[in-house]
Amino acid sequence: MRTAESPACFDGERGSSTVNTAEQTCGGFLDALASKAPVPGGGGASALVGALGAALCTMVGNYTVGKKKYAAVEADVRVLMEKAEDLRGRLLALVDQDAAAFEPLSKAYSIPKDDPQRDAVLERCLRDAAAAPMEILRLSCEVIGLHKEMLEKGSLLMLSDVGTGVIFCRSALYGAWLNVKVNTKSIADQAFARAMNQEADDLVSQYGNVADQVYQSVMRRFS
């Protein structure tokens, strides 16, 4: 919760962004990513890659439901699809949320060094800028968990898409991890930074392995 003692990080500009990645063309997003504009960057792009991984989970479900062979697991697969669609939407929204949190930070760095508010504003901006990739990291883990279950229950004809989807989520996870670290590295509140890094490290250790296992399990069927 923000108080007078915890200066807001350019709240007035937050949410005023007109960027809507869902409506932007793929070519336009790529151009903006490649450009010198401060956003989108690696964090937002990680959210998009995670959303691509979630979409592949839904696709596998779409080719599984309605088939007699998979009738016994159809209810489970429908639940996986609902969760994947929810996560896809949240990850796509996080592309814009990451941009909304990063722009104020890039402006905060230009506050004159003798401004007494500078450190507090920077600290708040860094926390906000770390929060978006941290959430991308958490949601990527959730999608990896869905792919793990889809590997067991989804149509065998769609195995390569489970493997491709899970490896996308692994890279979203690792991309978000770097973008958490790049912000926590500069946060003055060491206890806050350590706690966030610890959560990130633990999730990457656990779900990075799950993703590798799911991918390798798929690859073994094609080797």
Add this chain to the structure above:
Amino acid sequence: MRTAESPACFDGERGSSTVNTAEQTCGGFLDALASKAPVPGGGGASALVGALGAALCTMVGNYTVGKKKYAAVEADVRVLMEKAEDLRGRLLALVDQDAAAFEPLSKAYSIPKDDPQRDAVLERCLRDAAAAPMEILRLSCEVIGLHKEMLEKGSLLMLSDVGTGVIFCRSALYGAWLNVKVNTKSIADQAFARAMNQEADDLVSQYGNVADQVYQSVMRRFS
């Protein structure tokens, strides 16, 4: 080269696709990927993830050139940026090329099993369907090589984007690898399938390691 003995794979329909991923919205691409439509699938999505990785390479370059600190490597960085932009364009085009090659294959499977042309048409479609992810795989390796050099020459302030870009390309590589295998597995010409698998396996072995090394090198600076 196609001859009368090597039946074309629905050549009449090839290239008639109106899909232009560059012009499609990100939300629309994700919806199409999640849907039961035969394309886009994991192969095309891998090309898009590779293009995102290439865009991050260009972005790092954009924040490096023009800085006194990096004047000594500016010419090299500009070459890296040119190569990254070329690869980004080719990878984005491969999203549509993968779709154009996959749709005929999905139709070939519906040819009546007693049709004497079925096996030859299927074989040609499988080769074409494998060629697109094989090219995505090759180009992902090239972008990984650019990130390796950018790690040495790019702005230190952009390190996290080198790590994020290279991990995207790693997942594009692994995604494309699965999509090569899923097609070569069904190709009747064993020598052709073996040669393509061998090239893919060798590239993944080599460049998967390079990508991991670049990522770990970046992560070490933040740990």
